[in-house]
Amino acid sequence: MKNDNTWFLAGAVLASTLVVAACAGVPSAQELDKIAAQTLGASFRDQGVAKVDRLVQDDANRECSAADIAGKPIDAQVGRRIEAASLKTVQMPPDGKFLGDWKLGEAIAQNGRGLTWTDPAGSVNGGNCYNCHQISKAEVSYGTIGPSLYNYGKLRGVSNPESGEAKAIVEYTWGKLWNARAYNACSGMPRFGHAQILGEKQLKDVMALLLDPASPVNQ
Template sequence: MMRPRLKQAGWIAALALLGLASSQSDPLKAAVATGGAQYAQVILDQDEGQRLCTQYQSQLPGELIPKFIEAQKALIRYPANGKLLGDWQNGEKVFTDPKRGNCYACHQGDPKQLAYGTMGPSLANYGARGTSEPILRYTYEKIYNSWAFVPCSLMYRGGVHGLFTPEETADLVAFLVDANSPLNRR
């Protein structure tokens, strides 16, 4: 009983905020509010990173980049057991699942999988980089929050948004680097 009520209260508060930002001062806020409650909520719930990437049309001015990257790094969470290398077989499931990683939309992965996008670089043979700690850490952090490396990159921050958990991020790392992963098999 409490939950819907709280939700509604939050929505009313959001509308009240919109009221303050009248159509003159911010036509965006006023107009999106009439575009449907759910749509408006997602637009109005933009986090600081999304707001900056929107404001600068994804071309952040150089002087803003260090602070932006620092803020994005601070959003990265790690697995409770501290292990950045998980289970590659589960990683493959997360990689392929359109609702979680959805990685094939942009990247080549398993060379046998032909329906891949070309927006990101090919990840075939990613394991050639080895499994040293710096490689694992970079891979983990890049997957969890790509904006900690490339501000406003197309690559969405799946970890930050909870599309996959820290443990599943470690599984994705394994799918990329493990010698037995189809990405690296010869």
């Protein structure tokens, strides 16, 4: 199957499958989900760094998809279980330092490259944060899927994060970046540390963008 046409063809296959399914009776949401998964599985192949195993859902993905399909919020107990398990995956920086260079963090937040089949193996990923968040005022092009992070540290009264003064906020922010599900079971934010999208040094630089009082985010 040609790469450019994958989605179009997947759509066509899905549509024809649905017509057949509809003749045999209306498929349930679960059956439709199964058909969609099979169609996706048959329509993609490994290419470069983009591997088909990305279609495999982990437990949290599966539980959150099931809730979505049922049109309900995640069951509170299941949600708490996902959050607790996600929090356990968070690896704090071994040297106890959470903040790097906000200027490098800004470049990472701006950079949406990485993980596609055209990216050479071993290339450095971006964080793509502006795709979902307002961050610094200088950037006027941003998405609104996530909340604005402008004045992130300032609004939380963080004036000297290196002193340990704002430990709870600093650790929460690190955990959120490492694995967003630790604080919101069905978060739509990429799990930057957990999924090895960003490395420890990159995470520190992004932390500085959000929390360093000298960062334009907190002016």
